Amino acid sequence: MPRSSRTGETRLAWLLLAPALGSVVAIALFPLAWTVRESFHLHDLRSPWLGQPWIGWANYAEAAADGRLWLSLAHTVGFAAVSVALELALGLVLALALHRAVAARGPVRTLALIPWALPTVVAALLWRFLFDGPTDWLADPLRAWIPIVLADVWKTTPFVVLLLLAGLQTIDESLYEAARIDGATDWQQFRHVTLPLLRPALLVALIFRTLDAFRVFDLIYALTGGGPGTATEPVSLYGFTVLFQNLRFGYGSAIAVIVFVVTFGLALLYVRTVGAGLLEEER
Amino acid sequence: MIPRMVAILGLVFLTGPIYLAALASVTPEARLFEGPILLPSALSLEHYRDLFAGRAFWQPIRNSLIVASLTTGLCVTFGAFCAYAIVRLHFRGKRLVLGTILAVAMFPQISIVSPLYLLLRELGLINTYPGLVLPYLTFAMPLTVWLLVGYFRQLPAEIEDAARLDGAGPLRTLGEVVFPLAAPGLAATAILTFIYCWNEFLFALAFTLGPERRTVPVAIALFRGQYQVPWGEILAASIVATAPVAVMVLLFQRRIVQGMTAGAIKG
Amino acid sequence: MASVSLRNLCKTYPNGQCAASDLSLEIDDGEFLVLVGPSGCGKSTALRLVAGLEVPDGGSIWIGGEDVTGKPPHLRDLAMVFQSYALYPHRSVAENIGFGLRMAGLSRDRIRERVERVARRLGIADLLDRRPSQLSGGQRQRVALGRAIAREPKAFLLDEPLSNLDAKLRSDTRAEIARLHRQLGATMLYVTHDQEEAMTLGDRIAVMRDGRIEQVGEPLDVYRMPQNTFVAEFVGAPTINLISCERVEEGGRPWFRGAGLRLPTPSDLREMPAITVGIRPENLTLTAAEDSDMVGRVDVVEPLGSATLLHVAVGGGADLRVLVSDFPRDRTGDEIGLRVDWSEIHLFESESGLRISAA
Numbered sequence: 001m002p003r004s005s006r007t008g009e010t011r012l013a014w015l016l017l018a019p020a021l022g023s024v025v026a027i028a029l030f031p032l033a034w035t036v037r038e039s040f041h042l043h044d045l046r047s048p049w050l051g052q053p054w055i056g057w058a059n060y061a062e063a064a065a066d067g068r069l070w071l072s073l074a075h076t077v078g079f080a081a082v083s084v085a086l087e088l089a090l091g092l093v094l095a096l097a098l099h100r101a102v103a104a105r106g107p108v109r110t111l112a113l114i115p116w117a118l119p120t121v122v123a124a125l126l127w128r129f130l131f132d133g134p135t136d137w138l139a140d141p142l143r144a145w146i147p148i149v150l151a152d153v154w155k156t157t158p159f160v161v162l163l164l165l166a167g168l169q170t171i172d173e174s175l176y177e178a179a180r181i182d183g184a185t186d187w188q189q190f191r192h193v194t195l196p197l198l199r200p201a202l203l204v205a206l207i208f209r210t211l212d213a214f215r216v217f218d219l220i221y222a223l224t225g226g227g228p229g230t231a232t233e234p235v236s237l238y239g240f241t242v243l244f245q246n247l248r249f250g251y252g253s254a255i256a257v258i259v260f261v262v263t264f265g266l267a268l269l270y271v272r273t274v275g276a277g278l279l280e281e282e283r
Numbered sequence: 284m285i286p287r288m289v290a291i292l293g294l295v296f297l298t299g300p301i302y303l304a305a306l307a308s309v310t311p312e313a314r315l316f317e318g319p320i321l322l323p324s325a326l327s328l329e330h331y332r333d334l335f336a337g338r339a340f341w342q343p344i345r346n347s348l349i350v351a352s353l354t355t356g357l358c359v360t361f362g363a364f365c366a367y368a369i370v371r372l373h374f375r376g377k378r379l380v381l382g383t384i385l386a387v388a389m390f391p392q393i394s395i396v397s398p399l400y401l402l403l404r405e406l407g408l409i410n411t412y413p414g415l416v417l418p419y420l421t422f423a424m425p426l427t428v429w430l431l432v433g434y435f436r437q438l439p440a441e442i443e444d445a446a447r448l449d450g451a452g453p454l455r456t457l458g459e460v461v462f463p464l465a466a467p468g469l470a471a472t473a474i475l476t477f478i479y480c481w482n483e484f485l486f487a488l489a490f491t492l493g494p495e496r497r498t499v500p501v502a503i504a505l506f507r508g509q510y511q512v513p514w515g516e517i518l519a520a521s522i523v524a525t526a527p528v529a530v531m532v533l534l535f536q537r538r539i540v541q542g543m544t545a546g547a548i549k550g
Numbered sequence: 551m552a553s554v555s556l557r558n559l560c561k562t563y564p565n566g567q568c569a570a571s572d573l574s575l576e577i578d579d580g581e582f583l584v585l586v587g588p589s590g591c592g593k594s595t596a597l598r599l600v601a602g603l604e605v606p607d608g609g610s611i612w613i614g615g616e617d618v619t620g621k622p623p624h625l626r627d628l629a630m631v632f633q634s635y636a637l638y639p640h641r642s643v644a645e646n647i648g649f650g651l652r653m654a655g656l657s658r659d660r661i662r663e664r665v666e667r668v669a670r671r672l673g674i675a676d677l678l679d680r681r682p683s684q685l686s687g688g689q690r691q692r693v694a695l696g697r698a699i700a701r702e703p704k705a706f707l708l709d710e711p712l713s714n715l716d717a718k719l720r721s722d723t724r725a726e727i728a729r730l731h732r733q734l735g736a737t738m739l740y741v742t743h744d745q746e747e748a749m750t751l752g753d754r755i756a757v758m759r760d761g762r763i764e765q766v767g768e769p770l771d772v773y774r775m776p777q778n779t780f781v782a783e784f785v786g787a788p789t790i791n792l793i794s795c796e797r798v799e800e801g802g803r804p805w806f807r808g809a810g811l812r813l814p815t816p817s818d819l820r821e822m823p824a825i826t827v828g829i830r831p832e833n834l835t836l837t838a839a840e841d842s843d844m845v846g847r848v849d850v851v852e853p854l855g856s857a858t859l860l861h862v863a864v865g866g867g868a869d870l871r872v873l874v875s876d877f878p879r880d881r882t883g884d885e886i887g888l889r890v891d892w893s894e895i896h897l898f899e900s901e902s903g904l905r906i907s908a909a
Binding site for chain 1: 289293362364375396400418421481501517524536
Binding site for chain 3: 439441442444445446447448449450451452453455459460463464
């Protein structure tokens with residue numbers, strides 16, 4: 001008798017999660033597998049008469065030799081490194097300031113959320129507008145990155161600030177008091193109390209932001225379109241171009257797989273460090 | 284002193300561009316070319332008029348509203364069922380289920396956009412509402428499940444136990460106790476999901492063909508002027524695109540922050 | 551009211567922890583039985599098994615002569631008072647108390663009448679329109695009780711209901727619960743880690759350890775005749791003194807010696823190399839060193855008000871607790887003699903801790 005109650009519960013559980021799990025499997029896992037499959041085939045939508053023959057590693061060989069792909073990867077990694085570093089630094093400074101200036105927290109939090117809440121393309125266009133002037137920043141391959149990085153930092157710092165602020169608020173005040181009694185200066189308190197206890201939140205912010213920065217698309221599409229030429233093209237935009245402009249689904253899939261592998265590697269890092277805690281709580 | 288100054292500087296940095304954009308959007312076209320505008324002078328609503336009359340901007344707004352609402356409704360409903368099962372019920376493979384759903388949230392959109400395109404084309408769903416709602420589930424469903432799992436964990440299980448002993452069967456417990464208590468969390472989740480859907484760009488760009496079904500972000504990004512960039516209209520459109528999410532943020536700031544940080548910090 | 555019967559219950563958690571191991575217990579109709587034991591002994595699990603909130607791996611549960619093992623909680627007609635009260639925060643006090651009645655389908659008038667009656671009995675009639683968040687801890691406790699009483703269930707389950715209250719409120723509410731039991735004639739299964747609550751409230755108490763019941767009986771019986779060292783140490787405050795004694799030959803006869811104590815070996819224990827002697831603190835009195843059974847040095851003096859607890863260091867590195875009526879603090883460090891009330895000592899096997907016999 002007790003057993004049937006247990007299996008009844010199991011059945012109910014699977015019934016409840018079937019739609020969510022099912023949709024995720026159908027709309028994400030299956031397509032991912034399909035992308036991998038496609039990457040080993042030739043699939044040119046402009047030349048349907050060629051069919052979709054198996055071509056083995058040919059797409060990947062082409063990718064290895066594709067200078068534009070490597071360039072876009074370099075752009076992406078560089079962009080991610082610079083943006084995330086700036087966002088974390090700025091976010092930390094602001095979070096610390098807001099933590100102290102208690103009165104400012106409420107209204108600032110509200111207003112600060114708006115850059116985070118609006119569409120990325122809007123942010124891109126706002127900053128394109130701000131840089132629209134006598135000197136054409138967007139025409140210079142190196143200088144064009146400045147509005148891009150600024151726009152990204154502007155849009156995502158609120159998220160980092162809120163995350164770190166929440167983390168700061170979990171640190172027990174009495175730890176600072178103890179440190180002060182022991183004679184620690186402000187900087188020492190920061191180094192030995194704040195920073196270590198803020199590590200989990202910093203890690204979450206770091207990993208979330210790195211994953212997002214690596215997948216950048218909207219921002220650059222709307223700000224520079226990848227230009228001038230391909231000077232600011234990230235790998236997602238290049239993949240998108242190959243797929244929907246050149247209509248080369250086979251090769252585009254290979255690029256997509258490469259992006260996935262790198263992102264997944266980063267995501268595994270996330271699961272290993274922070275996400276493990278989320279899964280641990282389930283018996 | 285210093286913290287307050289830094290906070291103010293930060294605030295200026297974060298809100299400045301929006302202020303400037305809003306200002307420019309109500310500045311007449313002619314004045315816009317004369318240089319940067321910092322203070323309001325001649326005000327005009329011509330850009331907004333052109334936006335709705337000339338470009339029929341109400342179309343993308345309608346499309347975004349429908350797609351975001353449908354997706355949010357589906358995801359919060361089924362995501363809540365899923366999250367409840369994960370947090371409260373006993374079954375094997377729980378960690379695998381949760382891990383799978385969360386892993387999907389990490390997928391780069393570029394990595395699944397092509398098969399989704401082929402699938403939607405097969406089903407004749409390109410340039411339709413379902414043709415956007417379906418792909419949106421890939422990020423919206425994991426988001427709602429993750430947020431609601433974090434939220435349900437905070438609800439004391441004992442209250443449900445009490446209801447069960449008081450004679451409420453599983454369904455009545457859900458209706459009488461779980462749902463009312465979970466309502467704030469469900470609301471916060473719905474708001475966050477709606478915002479993500481409203482702002483989505485890549486899938487909307489790939490899976491719509493024309494203005495009948497284009498969403499707001501895509502419509503704005505594809506604005507073309509005859510001779511030069513129509514900044515007035517673009518910025519007006521940006522303000523309009525931002526307005527609903529800004530209102531939501533202003534009204535539900537506390538809940539949104541709770542939702543955003545609870546899941547992250549608890550993990 | 552009904553009887554409650556736990557028969558051979560087994561429950562193991564996925565992490566391997568055994569919460570119930572062949573657990574059997576009979577509770578008579580109208581009886582107040584207290585399940586007492588240290589944390590982690592499985593008493594709360596036993597309660598949850600009776601409630602139906604957990605499913606046993608083996609064994610059965612009977613309520614009022616009916617096997618309810620397969621029945622879900624909402625059909626068992628039991629009421630439970632939770633440690634954290636578990637009140638419905640979004641409902642008023644009146645709605646909280648009446649919730650179960652509403653589930654049972656009673657008419658609105660009857661619900662209101664019963665709710666008011668119960669509220670008056672518990673002294674919370676003026677709080678009926680408030681929300682739980684507006685109440686104090688003690689008031690919430692009463693609402694939780696009221697919710698249970700209003701249902702007139704077959705039996706009451708109480709899970710450490712007093713542990714979240716401060717000391718004064720705890721003793722007041724304890725008396726309240728005892729009074730309620732008398733007035734309602736209810737079957738009550740009460741779980742606590744506090745042996746004092748167990749002794750004062752229970753018609754019978756069941757001492758649990760690691761998923762097993764060590765001893766069941768009336769409080770004073772358990773106190774006077776603990777069946778093993780665990781029960782002896784758990785029940786009774788201050789804690790009993792347990793002295794390890796070894797068999798020695800002196801003057802051609804066997805004795806047991808330990809901590810400066812010497813007792814003659816009864817004939818049936820001649821083979822035992824060692825035993826444990828239990829002496830309750832109140833069964834030791836202070837005497838002059840000459841006609842004492844043990845000598846020691848007073849290390850700590852704890853005036854409790856009505857009595858004084860002494861910690862006395864005796865031979866063999868042992869520490870004894872001694873309860874005396876009065877002892878001045880400035881005599882700390884004095885050498886004193888102790889006399890044992892031999893009619894009240896307990897003998898236990900050294901290895902197993904099981905009781906040997908009444909001395």
